[in-house]
Amino acid sequence: MKRRFKLGLLINPYSGIGGALALKGSDGADIRQQALASGAEKLSGKKMTVALQALLPLKDQLSIFTASGEMGEDVVSELGFKYDVAYQHPASQTESADTQAAALALMAQKVDLILFAGGDGTARNICEVVENRCPVVGVPAGCKIHSGVYAITPKAAGKVVAQVVKGELVSLMAGEVKDIDETEFRAGRVLAKHYGEMLVPEELSYIQAVKMGGKESDELVLSDIAAHVIELMSDEPDTLFVMGSGSTVDSIMQEMELKNTLLGVDLVSDQKLVASDLTAATLLQHCANKPTKIVLTLIGGQGHVLGRGNQQLSPELVNLVGKQNILVVATKSKLQSLHGRPLVSDSGDAALDDMLVGPIPVITGFHDLVLYSIGSV
Incomplete structure (x- = not known):
């Protein structure tokens, strides 16, 4: 029997929640509460749903490991994927510690790749515990996306993961993880800092010094x-x-x-x-x-x-x-x-x-x- 591809899936439910309200980020419980009180919509789950559309034809080849509720379970359950909950988050409002704990739980399952939805803060949290030990693909869902670990669109993220699952040749690149100080950003100053790198699959690229064949x-x-x-x-x-x-x-x-x-x-x-x-x-x-x-x-x-x-x-x-x-x-x-x-x-x-x-x-x-x-x- 052919082994199923082990996909780790993680969503930051609050990623990007402050964008439409001009809050310039979603870091901090007070910002998230302010956004929710003002009627902001959680969109990261919907963006993950778009990414997963490309994987629907590959359901029988996948075993998904994810976190409970809005951190992943709700989306994969609704789409009918086979999944296991590797991390149960303890509170209704998730924090960065939940992102890191969930990422560690996915690594403990020896997943082949982690697909996550979030922004630069989410990428930073995941990078701190995953580093370059497992390939990742980011579904862009944050207010600010400076990091090189995200696909250009949610649909593109799903397409690349589908290529990996099908065993097609893909390049594996070092994607930079960057984040900005949101307090400074709200004051009109962009101070981006490098936090590390993670391995990211991309469509195959050839770097040739001379013509092929010689x-x-x-x-x-x-x-x-x-x-x-x-x-x-x-x-x-x-x-x-x-x-x-x-x-x-x-x-x-x-x-x-x-x-x-x-x-x-x-x-x-x-x-x-x-x-x-x-x-x-x-x-x-x-x-x-x-x-x-x-x-x-x-x-x-x-x-x-x-x-x-x-x-x-x-x-x-x-x-x-x-x-x-x-x-x-x-x-x-x-x-x-x-x-x-x-x-x-x-x-x-x-x-x-x-x-x-x-x-x-x-x-x-x-x-x-x-x-x-x-x-x-």
Whole structure:
């Protein structure tokens, strides 16, 4: 049976409530009470409904996890989606703490993506607890939208999520989260502040240095992939990087001028070779008590990431490292050659293979990622 896509859904019911009344925001219980007393309408739920229209044909492929009442349950129930309430908010008027608690509850369910409706304050609250651990898509519903995590319209948000659910190639970008001081804003001064970044799927973009199809283009793309991984190594000098088999991983090692075992597994830290051609048991010994990431590429004609040519990456090691620390590297043309087939994990451990099912970021260039799915074996 095919695994359902696990969608986290979250609504800030009061987002944008002060806009029509020229209150310039909805932060603060007093502002929300003033807006409601003046007859303001809550619109964020309606905007989420628009976004979800694109997902109605995919109902049978979705399991939605959401928060109670106006924070999501009301909307998904009305539209007839299958859902579970992951967070029960305790009061009729929700606060930023409820947004954060709900986001944490969604993360605990290991959702594949979080779709949320709100404004910059909502994005800021979610960013503080989610960071870049899960892709997000924002449905614009606030008075002020300075953050880069929102789709241009609610309908566009639903369209992008539908692409992800269907397993279509989408780019995975770093979206900036910004918010302004509403007190200053009401005084006529716009003071926007950067609060972080979250991963946002977008329609596929290609960044080509030269025309496609030539060897020079392939070399440039591989060099860009290597530059991205090397930057991660520089940012995390104490982390061990397990370098798997394959020519794409080999190109990263060549870029660092390190000896590579093309059909084996090597260990690198701070761009220095720690050990070569390791066995499964030796890898476990090295990585047992240290932060570790695994660098993989597609092996074999069917898109295998585990179980073909890299059996040294044992289920024990992969469970130790965790899915969030697996770095898949591949060119976009290599992904397109799969013709929509998902990646495959055939580790020999059914529970591990099931755990890995779902979308995973694939590094396809320098600061250029694609969201692609690992399928059920």
